[in-house]
Amino acid sequence: MFCDFTPSYPVADIADEEVHLWLIDTNDALPSKVLDDGLSLLSDGEKNRMKQFRKAARQHQFLIARVALRCILNALLNHPGARDLRFTTNPYGKPALANNSENIQFNLSHSGSIILIAVTLGRECGVDIEHIDNTRNIYDLARFYFHPAEYGTLRGPHNVPADILQFYKLWTLKEAFIKGEGKGMAIPGNGFYFCNTEAASPRLRVADPALAAHPHWLFHHQVYNDTFSTALAIASPPDTVLNISRRRLLFNPLT
Template sequence: MIYIYYSYISEDNFENLLENELSKFSSDYQDKIKGYRRWQDAQLSLLGRVILFKAIEQVYKCKLNYKEILQTKYNKPYFKDSLIQFNISHSGEIVVCALVEKSQVGIDIEIISDIQIDDFKWQMTEQEWLTITSSGKMMESFFAYWTQKEAVIKTHGHGLSIPLKTFEISEDAAIINDQKFFLKEIKIDEKYKCYISLDMPIDELCIRKI
């Protein structure tokens, strides 16, 4: 089972999060949160971690140390000596967190905004760009590809060291260095695009709002 938790940020809830949740995390992370100028950015980051630990308690009936989130050299977060894999993403007013055991996972969410998509042509393969530009909904098509590619490289674990144009999204899958990654769209809000990726076929999903 793959679990996906999500939540919307709220200014009314921000001070409560700071007072009751922030101190649970490392001092470095607390300094990072306090360094944000906008409450929205601070809450997006903090709420992602709060959702993560609440989800772990609900799903796996266990508690992990809040201060033991480590990072690989490619900045992918993980827990030492745990089978629980997770990934967090946020955009606009939504935070999403994906959890699964014994499989690498990546999730990405983006608010569909009016951008100059030509600036990102070099990030897409020829076929992907053709599909985007021939679509009746170019922005929606672009963000669908973008979130899929982001989810895949987050699953792979090497982040943006892998150029997005070096692999192609096709039939809900992508291949990087002979390794196959599977994709599935997560429909949370019509104003956003969200995809999850695993390094194994995606089975049943459980989506919960906090």
């Protein structure tokens, strides 16, 4: 379970062997002043992106995600102000800090009301969260998107509940890896697969080594609140032992 965590800034430093996972629920009641003050932290580009979402709920989600990310990174970097942080993207769109002498890496995902942010020191990372939809046609999706070795782990309509959990475990693990590598759809979903998914850290097999910039990844999967499948990917040597620190942002990140 993700622990309840009411942050007081500055956040404690992050060590080389640590991964900080922050969970934010946009359903948490936030005073309008917090949202107004949060909007002032966003860059003009972020404000324009937010305006492109037609639904108010999606704008609300984007605002909270960007405010939380800025405040967390600002605290770790001991930066003068969250508003002054600058971001850049790689050719595939993966975001990063523009000025990052501390080599802080991060990744963000959202599903429904939940936002998940991963932060590491000097290690590429990817994170994914998906709401578990029990009505979804997982078999057609898996046949199209998964590697045959992964599709073969689904046992068919007579085993739907277990197959749904296996599908979302694989789905989020694959998305976390793709986001960690930062190559987007340049990495086809059937170009790699996971095995030993029942273990604490599933193993990755890549059909073409040229698809992956990092030879070794560590993975972690967890179901949150019986409703969301979450996965984390960290570029690390196979013998690395990481400390995953889960933190619930109950929040007023501006205080």
